[in-house]
Amino acid sequence: MRRAIEVAEKGRGRVRPNPLVGCVLVKEGEVIAEGWHDHLGGLHAEQMAIHDAEEKGHNTNGAVAYVTLEPCNHFGRTPPCTEALLWAGISKVIVAHGDPNPLVRGNGISVLEEAGIKVESGLLEEEAAIQMREFLHWCQKRRPFVTVKIATDANGSVDDLSEDAGRFTSQECLVKVHELRKDCGAILVGSNTVIRDDPSLTVRLVDTDRQPLRVVIDPNNRIPMNSKILNDGFGTRHLNDDFRGLEAMLDMLGDLEVQRLLIEGGPTTIAHFLEQDLVDEFILVKSEIVHSEPVLADFDLSKDKFSNISHTKWGNESVTIYSR
8 A cells, every 4th residue: 555655646746636546456465566547537546557467467357456545436537447446356445545525435435345346444544645635625625725835045034125136045946846836736926926026837847737827816906917927828817806805716716626726925925824724734945045135024833723844955945844
């Protein structure tokens, strides 16, 4: 199952709004095949694993399937995985996590059991839940998982007002940011960020075949109509006169199947989301650079909101991740 969770990662940034799923087939104590959901519309993990076994010349009859998510039993972009498992002669299915999707919710397991296949559930369930957290969050709340990312200098300044100011984090850190963008269905900023920086908010430094939706909160219709995000051909939601509030916006994005929202706005926008208790994860990137004309920001990251704290490095920068 750990290997199934590991191979599921190969689909990250490529399968949304579907979840990351991995599958490993075992026969007579030996791994004979593995598969993962690789891209939207492509084979599901169970289907890929069966295909992998066939290509390697292995007979799947009587094999055990370890799968990170309950097999689907409905027709979507692909046929049901339950049918593939039955066709392959799988004798036992071990599932890490049940599927909370209303189209599935327990039905996949019951169909397999009714067909005579033994099913066990809950192996490494917590690890699988962490991997699929955005999908599970969306299934439960029909809203995106909200991640804030902000960079500061060594003293906590989020911006430098001097004339020669520019990007102050390393190239390695920027690549990590683009990897983060790739994993998100939408990126949000406020009007001040667009007016000051005219950002593209696209994924450019890592391979991707999909760009996130850009969202701009601009209730007073201040951003220039020649801004990059309004003219580059990628999708943008410009929330001006129709802007009805943060929770309504999250509901709208949830209806669009956005499962993870990345907020890359300035301190005012971020403070609004924190005050409304709408942030699920806060990524604080700290540089060793010192701004000459700093803009200091102090965010409430108290333990009653964010009890899980971890540390890592993105290039030269120190990164602290606060999550619920």
